Amino acid sequence: MSHKNDRLVAIVDSNDVHRSKVSAALMSFYDTCDWGNSKEAIKGLEKSPPALILLTSYAEPFSSVGFIQAIRAHSILKNTPILYIAESETDPGIEKTKEAGANGYIAKPYPRSVLIQTISKKLNAGIEEQWEALPDIQRDALKNSVSVFREIADVLLTGETVSFADVKDNCKPLVNAIASNDFKSILDGVRNHDDYTYAHSMRVATMLSLLGHAAGFRDNEQLLLASGGLLHDVGKMKIPHNILNKPGRLTEEEFEIMKNHVPETVDYLVHAGNMPRAVMIIAEQHHEKIDGTGYPHGLKGSELNELARMAAVVDVFSALTDRRVYKPSMPATKAMSIMTEEMSGHLDQKYVEMFRGILGDASLLDPEIAEPSA
Ligand SMILES: [Fe+2]
Ligand SMILES: [Fe+2]
Numbered sequence: 001m002s003h004k005n006d007r008l009v010a011i012v013d014s015n016d017v018h019r020s021k022v023s024a025a026l027m028s029f030y031d032t033c034d035w036g037n038s039k040e041a042i043k044g045l046e047k048s049p050p051a052l053i054l055l056t057s058y059a060e061p062f063s064s065v066g067f068i069q070a071i072r073a074h075s076i077l078k079n080t081p082i083l084y085i086a087e088s089e090t091d092p093g094i095e096k097t098k099e100a101g102a103n104g105y106i107a108k109p110y111p112r113s114v115l116i117q118t119i120s121k122k123l124n125a126g127i128e129e130q131w132e133a134l135p136d137i138q139r140d141a142l143k144n145s146v147s148v149f150r151e152i153a154d155v156l157l158t159g160e161t162v163s164f165a166d167v168k169d170n171c172k173p174l175v176n177a178i179a180s181n182d183f184k185s186i187l188d189g190v191r192n193h194d195d196y197t198y199a200h201s202m203r204v205a206t207m208l209s210l211l212g213h214a215a216g217f218r219d220n221e222q223l224l225l226a227s228g229g230l231l232h233d234v235g236k237m238k239i240p241h242n243i244l245n246k247p248g249r250l251t252e253e254e255f256e257i258m259k260n261h262v263p264e265t266v267d268y269l270v271h272a273g274n275m276p277r278a279v280m281i282i283a284e285q286h287h288e289k290i291d292g293t294g295y296p297h298g299l300k301g302s303e304l305n306e307l308a309r310m311a312a313v314v315d316v317f318s319a320l321t322d323r324r325v326y327k328p329s330m331p332a333t334k335a336m337s338i339m340t341e342e343m344s345g346h347l348d349q350k351y352v353e354m355f356r357g358i359l360g361d362a363s364l365l366d367p368e369i370a371e372p373s374a
């Protein structure tokens with residue numbers, strides 16, 4: 001039985017130089033496999049079906065149109081999205097491959113960001129389609145949050161910022177889902193979304209309002225927490241992909257750039273105007289640590305606002321347990337033990353314990369499944 005790999009992108013291109021360039025460009029975002037021979041590609045892909053195929057006009061022995069026709073007629077591979085990499089905007093292959101069933105194209109010369117964005121849009125369309133099958137509250141929580149998050153990104157193109165009223169309205173289904181204890185499918189629903197900042201922000205929004213719920217916050221206060229969670233990292237839009245998604249440790253210089261996401265977020269929120277103080281505090285202080293070793297201000301002890309302490313706990317938990325392109329997700333129990341032991345000086349342990357209780361009640365703290373003995 002062959003299982004589709006949600007993160008596998010196949011590159012079919014007889015041009016060795018271009019093929020390895022594309023492969024290298026995608027390496028930190030996706031699993032990749034590449035084929036110089038289109039006939040062998042089909043044989044290989046039916047054994048491990050990819051999430052998407054990138055195809056150029058050089059795909060010997062088939063033509064690009066012939067390759068698409070073969071895929072569309074294939075019992076296992078027929079629904080796989082195919083993006084055509086055109087030689088230029090005037091490449092006649094664009095129309096021909098579209099007619100044959102390609103799902104879009106990218107014209108050379110293209111910047112890497114365009115390649116990645118185009119793939120991401122296609123792949124997430126599938127994940128977002130799965131949301132349609134969820135009950136109303138959860139579906140709305142996910143759909144509303146992703147649409148408001150895309151509006152946030154528009155500031156880069158149009159200069160327009162999202163309004164707090166808009167964010168708050170879009171967070172209402174999330175808070176309702178939490179009130180009725182139906183939030184697990186929301187956390188699952190964003191797990192495979194490959195816009196990492198969105199997926200992380202939505203998990204933080206969910207867990208932060210859960211923590212607020214446990215701490216006795218009222219509905220409208222939970223809305224502030226959810227909105228603050230969704231907005232807390234928006235400045236990451238300004239951080240280069242290669243730093244944001246770098247496997248392993250950042251260099252000192254890269255870390256300085258990464259830290260910049262906090263002032264960038266604050267700038268965005270100030271520019272948006274009318275953001276409640278709670279949202280500003282969550283954005284500004286979520287990387288501060290009780291022992292004063294955090295950033296950007298190095299606040300210490302009582303200088304840290306309660307909301308920031310709460311945000312820091314869920315932000316760290318999310319960062320540890322999120323699935324990233326370069327690491328699988330860490331089991332919740334392991335993340336919690338790191339947060340109590342290694343991070344005891346960083347995090348407010350009162351909220352760490354409260355959060356542990358929430359995870360336990362929701363059966364999200366399952367013991368790690370033991371490896372079967374040989
Ligand atoms: Fe952050
Ligand atoms: Fe974060």
